[in-house]
Amino acid sequence: MSGRVVAVVVTYDRRELLAEALAALRAQTRPADAVVVVDNASSDGTPELLRERFPEVEAYRLARNTGGAGGFAAGIGRALERGADLIWVMDDDTVPEPGALAALLAVAPGAALVASRVVWTDGRDHPMNTPRPRPGASPAELAAAAGHGCVPVRSASFVSVLLDAAVVAERGLPIADYFLWNDDFEYTTRLLRGNKGLLCRDSVVVHKTRTFGGADADPGERFFYEVRNKVWLFTRSPGLAPAERALYAASTLRRWARTFVRSGDRAVLARGLLRGLAAGLRSGPRPTEEVLRTP
Numbered sequence: 001m002s003g004r005v006v007a008v009v010v011t012y013d014r015r016e017l018l019a020e021a022l023a024a025l026r027a028q029t030r031p032a033d034a035v036v037v038v039d040n041a042s043s044d045g046t047p048e049l050l051r052e053r054f055p056e057v058e059a060y061r062l063a064r065n066t067g068g069a070g071g072f073a074a075g076i077g078r079a080l081e082r083g084a085d086l087i088w089v090m091d092d093d094t095v096p097e098p099g100a101l102a103a104l105l106a107v108a109p110g111a112a113l114v115a116s117r118v119v120w121t122d123g124r125d126h127p128m129n130t131p132r133p134r135p136g137a138s139p140a141e142l143a144a145a146a147g148h149g150c151v152p153v154r155s156a157s158f159v160s161v162l163l164d165a166a167v168v169a170e171r172g173l174p175i176a177d178y179f180l181w182n183d184d185f186e187y188t189t190r191l192l193r194g195n196k197g198l199l200c201r202d203s204v205v206v207h208k209t210r211t212f213g214g215a216d217a218d219p220g221e222r223f224f225y226e227v228r229n230k231v232w233l234f235t236r237s238p239g240l241a242p243a244e245r246a247l248y249a250a251s252t253l254r255r256w257a258r259t260f261v262r263s264g265d266r267a268v269l270a271r272g273l274l275r276g277l278a279a280g281l282r283s284g285p286r287p288t289e290e291v292l293r294t295p
Helices: 015-026 046-053 067-081 100-107 139-146 165-171 183-192 220-236 242-262 266-282 288-293
Strands: 005-011 034-039 058-061 086-091 094-096 113-119 150-152 161-164 197-207
Touching: 005 015, 005 067, 005 100, 015 034, 015 046, 015 094, 034 046, 034 067, 046 058, 058 067, 067 086, 067 165, 067 183, 067 288, 086 094, 086 100, 086 165, 100 113, 100 161, 100 197, 113 183, 139 150, 161 165, 161 183, 165 183, 183 197, 183 220, 220 242, 220 266, 242 266
Parallel strands: 005 034, 005 086, 034 058, 113 197
Antiparallel strands: 086 161, 094 197, 113 161, 150 197
16 A cells, blocks of 8 residues: 555653664665654653664654653654654554564555554564454455455554554544553544454564563552543543443453452552542543643
8 A cells, every 4th residue: 555654653761672663663674654753751861862873763752751642642643744644653662573564554455444463572462462353243354354364353552553544634633641551442443433444464563561461460550540541431432332332341340350350469459440430430531632732
């Protein structure tokens, strides 16, 4: 697929991982036409790294840490301003294999988004970043996708996903006030409601998380964001149809139960649960523009 591709990488205090990710972007068989690095006010020398080793990259430094949600909202917005036809987003600990972008582009026509296969450092599929298959896909849709090495999906993570800029312009930006967790789930379900999404298994990226695990790993204090953001998602987001809300809410409750069972400090999770429920039910997320302009 032809068109101007702008890659967006969000970073915060992971200078060496960022350098590895940007080197992998340089090494693509079909490089992006432009790269925007959104720096969430890093304090580890990231601006110097970009100036000295990656001068071709546009450094977009935010005044404060807005989390992954704010970083991706800012970066996707900047990509639209830079005339992107397609926007390739990823975290700073994502290392694409050389043919990752070319494989995404090969299957992108007609899709609102195409996600890469995400593996951990040992080559196993990373459960944290496995897109959710689309429920109710017809045999014909499954066969057509399989013919291109793909699977129809209903959501994806921000760890290497190619977005159609026209759909982004229509559906809006990620919700910056999520800060972290579930921002990609909310956003990709919003983009994909009524649209086509694919997991392209020929596009491979390595996600260099510290440990291998899924979404039911013990999050500690961060459980607050998981709960608050899920409440926002299920009560306020237009991304899910009513039946989907019930399906994914039930799945969420089962996962929370597993998290509690496996936790070494359930009191911390209980506090996060209560705080998250209160915050999520009391008010909705602020407009993204307001969050990003707040000093």
